[in-house]
Each structure stands twice: as structure tokens, then as C-alpha cells.
Amino acid sequence: MASAESSEEPAPGTVEGSAKLGTPARTTGDGGTGVLEITPDTVVFVKEGAGETAANGVFAVVTMKDKAMTAVAADEPAPISGGGWKWMAADGEMIDVGGGNAFNVVMEKYNNADPVQPGAYQWRSQVFDLTPEQAKGGTLIYIDGEEQAHRWEMPSTDSGPNVAEVKKQLEF
Numbered sequence: 001m002a003s004a005e006s007s008e009e010p011a012p013g014t015v016e017g018s019a020k021l022g023t024p025a026r027t028t029g030d031g032g033t034g035v036l037e038i039t040p041d042t043v044v045f046v047k048e049g050a051g052e053t054a055a056n057g058v059f060a061v062v063t064m065k066d067k068a069m070t071a072v073a074a075d076e077p078a079p080i081s082g083g084g085w086k087w088m089a090a091d092g093e094m095i096d097v098g099g100g101n102a103f104n105v106v107m108e109k110y111n112n113a114d115p116v117q118p119g120a121y122q123w124r125s126q127v128f129d130l131t132p133e134q135a136k137g138g139t140l141i142y143i144d145g146e147e148q149a150h151r152w153e154m155p156s157t158d159s160g161p162n163v164a165e166v167k168k169q170l171e172f
Helices: 163-170
Strands: 025-028 035-046 058-068 084-089 094-096 121-130 138-143 149-154
Touching: 025 149, 035 149, 035 163, 058 163, 084 121, 094 121
Parallel strands: none
Antiparallel strands: 025 035, 035 058, 058 121, 084 094, 084 138, 138 149
16 A cells, blocks of 8 residues: 555645744854854735835745854855845745845844844844735745755745734834
8 A cells, every 4th residue: 555645746836855934944154154043933925014015916024033053153144145035936936035125124123134143043034025926835945154955835824923023013
């Protein structure tokens, strides 16, 4: 008798090895310095946020906790260095963070961008300006300081422990 697991296909928009929202990943900091434990914990889908309207129809706002895990400060690599965040839609299309009007969506609590000091953590967020089709789930991808990809499955509905807080912060 064949196992049901062996014949199941992954859900559309997910990549084998993707973690669930809320799962921490140990990542290498920018320039190979330090270790960050990054935990994407909440995703919210809105048409408007922080006084901006999504150019493509939907903002996907993802919040994460970045915690320094070594005795040196660590930071996320900037997109210009080839690192950082991307959204992979269910059909495989890659969408850069900050496109459309997403760059202008800022939330006070989730706006930290300094290196994380040893023993400390910061709340951060990434915003993607997506079409309604691209917002139907997908994979959040983070490229760390050693160019290693970390992946999380993204639901197509508001999810995570901070949904209400994020929505309040997005009000303008």
C-alpha cells in the first residue's frame, strides 16, 4: 500500500523545505558578521496602509523579530548587496520588497533598521506591493549574509499573533 505522503504534491506557491510562519531561522548577518535568529511572525493583507494605497492592489505586510545570537552585532543584508527579502508568488514570480508604493509604508514599532546588538532583538517589517493574484499565498524568501536562502510558507489571509496591532499601526 502506497503512503499518502509520498504521492502528495506541495501546495502551490510553496517550496520544498519552506518553514511555517512563526518558525525561527538562524541566519548569517550582513557581510558574514554575527548570527541573527529571524522569525517572521505575522502577515497582514491591506489595500491601504500608513497613508499609501497599493499600486498593484494589495500590500502584504510581514513582521519579524530579529534577535542577535552571538557576541557581535548583526544586521540583515541590504538588497543592493544581493541579500534581503523577496516574495515568491504561487506561480513562481519573484517580487522585490519595497516595490510599487510599499516603500512608503512605515510602522513605528516595526521600523527598526540598525544592527541588532548582542543579547537584544528588534521588531522589523517588510512590505510587498502585490496584485490580488500574487497575494494568494506564496513563499517569503530571505537571503542572508552568506547568500543562503531561508523560506517560509505564506498564507493568503491575515495570520499571526500581531494582526490587530499591525492593522492599528497601519492606520493613518
